[in-house]
Amino acid sequence: MCFTGLEPFATIFHWDLPQALENDEGFLNETIVDEFVGYANICFAMFGDRVKHWITINEPWSYSVFGYAYGTFPPNRCSKGGNRLTGAFSSTARFSRYLVNRDCEVGDSGTESYRVAHHLILAHSAAVQLYREKYQADHGGQIGISLNTEWMVPYDETSEKDQEAADRALAFMYGWFMEPLNSGTYPSQMVTHVEDRLPKFTEQQSQLVKGSFDFIGLNYYTAAYAADIPCSNDGTKNHSYLRDSCVRLTKVKNGIPIGNKTGSD
Template sequence: MPHNQKQQAMALKYKLILAHLFLFAFIISVSHCDENVPLVNGLNRSSFPSHFVFGAATSAYQIEGASNLRGKNIWDVFVSKHQDRISNHSDAFVAADSYHRYKEDVSLLSGLGFDAYRFSISWTRILPTGRISGGISARGVRYYSALIDDLISKGIQPFVTIFHFDLPQKLEEEYKGFLSQKIVEDYANYAELCFRLFGNKVKHWITLNEPWTYTTMGYAFGKFPPNRCSNREFGSPDTRCLYGNSGTEPYVVAHHLLLAHAAAVKIYREKYQKIQGGQIGISLVTQWFEPYDPNSQTDVDAANRSLDFMFGLYMDPLFRGAYPTEMVKYVDKERLPTFKPQEAAMVKGSYDFIGLNYYTAQYSQDIPCDKSQKNYLTDSCVSLTYTKDGKPIGLQSGAGWLYIYPKGFYKILVHIKEKYNNPLIYVTENGVCGHNEWDKPFDLQRVNYHQKHLTELRRAINDKKVKVKGYFVWSLMDNFEWLDGYFLNFGLIRVNYGNKSLKRSCKASARWFSNFLQKSGSPNAANVC
């Protein structure tokens, strides 16, 4: 190489090295200083309506700990029995210890500028046996009362989930929980107790979190408790079940979840809503489904069918009192329950708002139906994939199931508006995970994820007039992520599980949200992180 070319090459190399060093220094400085992470595209709180609510979300089992101060639930028993199925053999018996540290967590919420906090009540913390006849725990009631009071004192609205996967073990043992219609009465009584105890201060109730996840993971795949599915022999032990039927039980459980939800809403509307002045809804999770071949009508139909089997399974009964037409067409009538006239009337319209949990998207492709298979997982006759022609639908996160596809967020919001008469919506969960983030404070992917999803949310509100009234980040803090234990981290707040100190500290995403939520004269993340 000629001497002058060598000099040019060395100069270019030197510039590249300097550029990398500058970038590295920038990353380190942002992650360790008290400066806010800069906003992009002019996106901030004022980009949304004046009364729009911004919050963060958690659930009782995933953060509270203090399992010795409540009755057992199905997750307690499952984790104790199958700890080998949880990443790093971890458990949630202490978790983030928010039961004892709730004041610290509320202060973080307030300091970051959030308007609301979505949390769940542990059924067995106030009813140790699952029933009022088994006694009400005064200690549990005091805990939630104190949490609610602390939130309100700091100007934070409580959004309370009544059931988030943690079914009382006693009810599972007695009559198999949501497989039995007996659960409807027990759940309704528990919900009414919540209304009576806390309803004067709680103005937003969520009956159920992600009934699809509870149903599918517990009764189709069988990976969550109660660990029921059809598979008896294939794969590793954690994919097999001793009991269950993936062709019938997911539909039965979904049916009873809907009836339990509707029964609770009926009680609230008839006895409490007018006096307490609150609203009640349900949180449904769904992916967005793109047709594998957008020019193929069969794939377009498959994508719509995928939505019906995930979202429509719950939303169609809530909207019109019946299961999706395509689902009725594809599932044998002896396997798909039907609503009695009075049940249909009770379920139809049983929401003041819909909570939407959105994370990711997949491609959906039509495939021939295998009539020999009687399984919820195959009934829709679709093949789902995250890749097309070797390319993923979006960047992969720390989880194998979560590919980042912000456009899907916009599309599902517009779909709900157009198909279900533009209901009032709160986005009750939206977030992305890394793994082992205890020593990784600069979570750039999470910052980017929320920027892009909030941009799509703004577009849906402004361009399509979708009635979204609030947005909740999943999650406020790193927590027990079910089978993934503490390996996957969704939090804005880092919790040090590594040395068991459980010390809270802000990631870059927390600083970004503090900047995003900044109001004139309000504190910023430098005061709390």
């Protein structure tokens, strides 16, 4: 690539976790942070003289949610019945082929996606620290992360509740990762709604995470209407990322799509 004049942007982790690490609980296990840093170190050492833009992780939201809340991406973990869509966080057209009513064999949609995301953030920030301390001065490169999000539009723009729902939905998708990178803490909406199921950063971790990027890659596919829905107060422990935000997303309003259909679903 370099010989042809193309400048590489290298992604260290695009969901291709070795099976040996998955057998040890993968990103559910905090030890994955050290494993990731070790792998990143090899990448920096071998390719850093040619790669000047590093992306630690691609779309941590997709990996955490599809793999551990919906159960439709490897490792296909979710609560039994936990990814059913009635009253769920998302029923977006873009994800319709992934949101299948199916029961996972193992998993917990109310906790595991949050744990995995937490460890992804820690792995990212630890790799950034390594690059900055050991390689950046000599290689002259930059390091960041690629996030994905949708823009959230209040279903009823005159409704204060739907306006809050749009903000909340954005916090549960984009803010989940961007807020820690900016401030070292999770969005207040997530802290309020997820409560003790949301992991906490130690003070040392918070300082490590805060500011751990030279650039942000943003994969933006579409937008969605966000409507407020009642939070479940049935007294059960049937928690799920799908319901925690108390938002219903849709691509259609009064029979009209939110935008013109393109070549991608």
